[in-house]
């Protein structure tokens with residue numbers, strides 16, 4: 051516990067470049083720009099072709115979730131929460147449901163726990179697959195996106211079978227899950243995992259052994275290990291810097307303590323290492339899904355009995371529930387005042403720190419052509435920044 | 438800046454600082470003059486065969502464009518492909534809810550698109566506000582602000598629904614009913630008034646093509 | 647843990663320690679000592695990771711509750727540090743020098759609640775809104791529906807029923823009697 055653990059780094063105060071000097075060019079990247087993840091924008095100040103200063107502008111997707119949730123009954127929020135992070139909705143559902151169960155003291159049946167784990171792990175895989183397409187695309191490998199997005203679609207097909215929805219599943223409901231596995235579903239899961247795995251081998255070959263990708267990604271956006279706490283970095287971005295922090299291990303939520311896996315840790319957190327790490331995490335996800343399918347209890351209840359949702363009052367209290375999503379720590383902070391509506395629900399999205407503060411810091415000095423690649427390598431999803 | 442620009446039209450880019458007003462157009466958009474019937478029919482056929490959509494993911498719906506662009510659903514086989522800039526695109530896909538901040542960019546991008554241009558709006562959010570009917574930051578119907586040719590209902594619409602929507606759009610264009618652009622020119626003042634009612638800090642050009 | 651509680655209480659007058667669940671606790675500190683307390687937690691107690699910072703509007707009591715969630719990764723423990731400030735004079739010390747991402751949260755709180763953090767970078771700039779003229783919208787006395795109805799045109803034909811009433815009618819008819 052020494053002071054050296056968290057050394058002082060000057061935060062976002064910086065000397066603004068003198069724009070009138072004629073040396074610099076101000077350029078907006080986004081919101082309408084192919085090299086940007088989702089709908090957000092970067093205001094870049096450029097000298098030659100390197101970035102001197104970067105400012106992120108978010109809010110294009112702000113819908114005011116946290117306000118809307120205060121206006122709705124506890125149960126009415128359940129279809130709303132998944133829309134906070136579009137490519138990875140299940141974490142919202144899980145965190146919200148778990149927070150409610152904690153506050154209301156509801157016991158979740160064992161089968162539901164396993165099904166939740168399955169759905170979270172599957173969406174992690176899907177989200178990673180989507181990401182790798184973006185990462186490769188940002189460095190000019192369009193082919194990878196053609197493969198990986200299709201693979202993601204196969205995973206989404208599984209979700210469709212399980213939950214009825216492709217993108218938004220609304221599966222993890224407070225008290226359990228919304229349905230049991232359909233007949234033959236688990237076999238199809240395993241088949242899909244085989245397909246995805248085979249495809250991942252191809253992706254590894256084409257992407258990670260490719261000299262263009264190596265030369266562009268190596269050394270880009272290096273995160274020193276002591277920034278991790280300083281900037282609140284979590285997830286693969288932190289693990290790539292050598293810190294074995296994985297909430298699935300640390301918090302041991304759901305069925306994760308009963309699965310065998312180790313956090314994957316890298317050495318130098320640059321864009322290349324981060325992407326390699328995420329590739330390994332995809333393999334890990336596939337492995338975990340196989341384990342879950344093996345250990346899933348065949349019978350049992352999948353949902354606890356809930357009180358009438360119209361009069362469902364949750365005892366006053368507060369809790370913070372976090373889970374390890376693909377980007378890092380995803381959390382819901384729920385405060386109840388004993389009424390039938392939440393007092394406050396705050397969402398902690400990992401992109402919040404990665405996409406704003408960290409991105410602004412890392413973008414300085416980067417070549418303008420690499421900004422998109424850098425942004426993707428931090429794995430940000432704008433909808434969870436502004437909510 | 439020449440004198441010509443300082444004589445304002447009915448709406449004269451008043452949201453801009455004086456020095457910048459001259460940089461933009463000073464006249465409202467005009468309606469499209471049709472050629473004779475046969476030529477127009479041929480052109481409409483040609484227009485319908487190559488729809489270039491603007492790659493601007495404005496809401497949740499944007500996520501279904503990825504599968505659509507890649508090999509599983511592959512919209513290229515219908516002559517549809519994404520373009521990076523509004524100047525090259527002819528179809529604007531509004532991917533769901535539009536916050537006020539995005540609406541500003543939607544209006545500007547829409548106006549910058551070359552005619553003939555068409556708008557496809559996805560999801561219940563664009564139709565009547567959807568989930569966010571009581572949100573303080575999202576508009577409830579997009580056709581108050583820009584004309585819409587095809588709505589695709591759903592929350593969110595599947596890629597197949599999107600493909601069906603594009604087929605419908607093609608049918609509309611071939612039949613010469615893709616009138617959004619003309620409608621925008623005809624009811625320009627009305628659209629502008631609506632836009633300004635929502636976008637409280639109007640600091641962009643009124644005429645911008 | 648005992649040690650931590652007593653030294654926090656002795657140094658910064660931290661009170662109301664409450665264990666929320668295994669690996670999570672909450673405590674309360676006066677807003678004047680908030681920054682020093684957070685600094686001590688970060689440097690000396692190992693709570694080096696700031697998960698998030700947010701505010702809760704307690705309209706009835708006329709205060710904003712600030713919440714800072716810290717995590718000690720070595721011990722696997724998170725701590726929610728609360729503090730309260732007056733709703734009419736919402737000014738708190740900025741912690742942007744403690745954590746490099748904290749200014750984003752502060753900017754958000756400034757825009758959403760109107761809580762000021764003097765000295766925090768770009769705190770007065772708009773964060774997610776643009777051209778917003780209403781009051782800070784996360785305050786509980788701001789009515790989102792009324793604002794939306796007044797501002798955005800609605801498509802005729804959309805019937806909005808009160809969800810609770812509707813559910814009662816459609817799903818639980820037996821309760822009507």
Ligand code: SF4
Nearest residue numbers: 497533560562592593
């Ligand atoms: S209709 Fe549904 S999917 Fe589409 S933008 Fe609205 S909430 Fe998102």
